[in-house]
Amino acid sequence: MKVRDLTELAVRNLREALLRNTLTTLGIGVGIASLVAMLSLGVGLQRLATQRLERSGLFNAIFVRPASDFRRMGGGANPAAPGKPTPLDLKARQAIAHLADVQEVYPQIRFPTEIQYAGNSYPTAVAGIPASDRASGAFDGMEGRFFSSPTADEAILQIGFAQRLARQPETLIGKQMVVRYAKREPLAATDGGKGPATGKTSPSAPTAGFSLVLKEKDLQIVGIVKTDPEGFGGFGRGQLFVPLDVAEALHATQVTDLRQVLRGPSSVPTYAVLTVRVTSPTRVPTVEAAIKRMGFETFSLLDTTRNLRLFFTVFDLLLGIFGGLALVVATLGIVNTLVMAILERRREIGVLKALGAADQDVRQLFFSEAAVMGLLGGFFGTGLGWAIGRALTFGTDLYLRRRDLPAVNISFVPWWLALGAIVFAVAVSLLAGIYPASRAARLNPVEALRYE
Amino acid sequence: MMGATLQARDGFAIRAENVSRHFQMGQTLIRAVDEVTLSVRKGEFVGLLGSSGSGKSTLLNLMAGLDHPTSGTMIAEGRNLAAMSSRELARFRNQTVGIVFQAFNLLPRMTLEENVELPLRLAEVDRGERAARVREVLERVHLEKRSTHRPGELSGGEQQRAAIARALVNHPTILYADEPTGNLDSATGGEILNLLWEINQTLAATIVLVTHEQPLAERFAGRIAFMKDGKLVAA
Secondary structure, eight states: OOHHHHHHHHHHHHHHTHHHHHHHHHHHHHHHHHHHHHHHHHHHHHHHHHHHHHHHTSTTEEEEEEGGGGTTGGGOSOSSSTTSOOOOBHHHHHHHHTSTTEEEEEEOOEEEEEEEETTEEEEEEEEEEOGGGGGGSTTTTOEEOOOSSTTOOEEEEEHHHHHHHOSSGGGGTTOEEEEEEEEEEEOOGGGTTOSSOSSOOOSSSOOOOEEEEEEEEEEEEEEEESSOTTGGGOSSOOSEEEEHHHHHHHTBOOTTHHHHHHHOOOSSOBOSOEEEEESSGGGHHHHHHHHHHTTEEEEESHHHHHHHHHHHHHHHHHHHHHHHHHHHHHHHHHHHHHHHHHHHTHHHHHHHHHTTOOHHHHHHHHHHHHHHHHHHHHHHHHHHHHHHHHHHHHHHHHHHHHTTOOOOOOOOOOHHHHHHHHHHHHHHHHHHHHHHHHHHHHOOHHHHHHOO | OGGGBOOOOSSEEEEEEEEEEEEEETTEEEEEEEEEEEEEETTOEEEEEEOTTSSHHHHHHHHTTSSOOSEEEEEETTEEGGGOOHHHHHHHHHHTEEEEOTTOOOOTTSOHHHHHHHHHHHTTOOHHHHHHHHHHHHHHTTOGGGTTSOGGGSOHHHHHHHHHHHHHTTOOSEEEEESTTTTSOHHHHHHHHHHHHHHHHHHOOEEEEEESOHHHHHHHOSEEEEEETTEEEEO
16 A cells, blocks of 8 residues: 555544544653653753853863973873973963964963952952953853953952952942052073072072062952852962953962972073863864974863763663653553554454455554554654753742752753654554554454454 | 466356365364365356355355465466465455455445545555546446445445445456345345346456345356355255
8 A cells, every 4th residue: 555545544543543542642642751851851951061061161171281290191291302391481372372273372370469458458369360261151140240351450259258358248349459469570690699598509500580579459349259260270279350461461470480490591481381272172182182292281171071971871861761661651552552453443454355455554554553643642742841841941940040040951852852752752653563563464354354 | 476377268267176165163173165166257147055154155255365275276367366475365356356245344434435445545546546436436336426425324235335336446357245135125135136237247247146045146147056064066
């Protein structure tokens, strides 16, 4: 029989036992819905976690240091000159910035400071924040606002520090504060060795260093952030954030400057750590390899992403198994419905065979009925599963809003899940139809015609 | 299939040679059809008579390709049915023969035209051609005005006429009728047999009529064969 004829007959047959077939189709639908709802939850949570982590910039970031700083971890020392590490200076920074897939390169700037506010002095650490961090999600829901420009003399405070400054931290917004810091002033080479040295100047090393000059900078407080914007990337966590360009322009002495002095004289300033932002986490290995080839040590959190994917794969599998249980019950429902249909339609099968239906025609007819039920159940189930997911998201949002937390989308039905669920519903229905269809096809026409 | 085709040009539509159909019922062997040899010429109208349980319906099932003989050869239109596969037999039932049953066996959910169209669907005849062929056979049995009715809305005689139309729609060369008047009153039964006779005369279709009503068979059939206890006692 032609496909169109088969489908017409199948739909006609299904319409005849409308209630039973509708209930069976609903059974498939509910099974698919539970599967879709579970998987949409898994996909949604994975998406949420991935998006948050990607927005945090940790998974598309590579931290670069001069080779010697990493105790030769990974053997990334300059292959051209094994004994002399390549300096991580402005030239290197520009070279890295020109690599393919590199979005931006910036130094990590953190330095100790004393804050003068309302006549009191508060020790803390300042961290430079690049403008791109605005989209990281760390500043979502902050009090006040982000920096108005990359060069604005503005500051954002971490809530813990803000509470030290004022009982009601929100009152700090708009106020001025003074940042006191130690500016690094390079010394002329001849100055080396003079002064009240308690140690002996190395005779083999040319003398070099810098002097510390106390400086002050006025900043306006524009925001208070509850999270820790530096996340994993922080080394000596900052509690006061200023635009990176402003922090860089201060030339404040950092703890790592000591290392540079010990390393020997250098005509150009070098960076302790550079952060390299890559266009996408998938490009991290390529860029990381390129930077290593330049003679630097690198570190990224890509392995953590892999582990995260592994976790969500297992999580999805478990959710799928629980969701699939309902589908198993629905499958038994299809088998039952079709077996009942064979008993009821035994005579009809006999008539069809007497009129010239081959075993294959009868088998295909029952398969078509199973497939139609599967298709309808698949559409219904996918819709229902999506609705359950939306309801879960709605409920979660209500819960989060009551706790003054931002809303999140915990459920997501991607196109492949919707399509896959419908295909799966049809496949499962066809599988369930194998036994009844084969039984119907094997019926002896003479015996079937005798059936009352 | 060439293996199952006998290129006989002997003028026979059906030839049963020593055909038996036995059934095992527990310890007992039932010889429903036992060593029957019967030939029906093309265009012949044969009445197959016998009392209930004589084996006439079983023989008809074997001749129609609905059942396989336990032994013997059943040749229909030059083809050995015993050598045919299940698929070939289905095709044979669809294209070469038409079967009319005592209980009409129309599908109650379908209209008359849908019932009549069913063998055409199975034969994968184009949709455009189907409507014309259904109309043609319904006109032949005078049911063209009842084409959209369901079987339940028709009288017994009309239902049997519809069953005959369905049997004729694929232009078969052999028409089997198994007690076609069994569920009808005598006047309607007469009309049905008259219709079969007309078909035999105008379409030159070979007709095998299974019945236990000897007067009707004698009135319409050209030849009568008698069965008793699975054996052909007179032909």
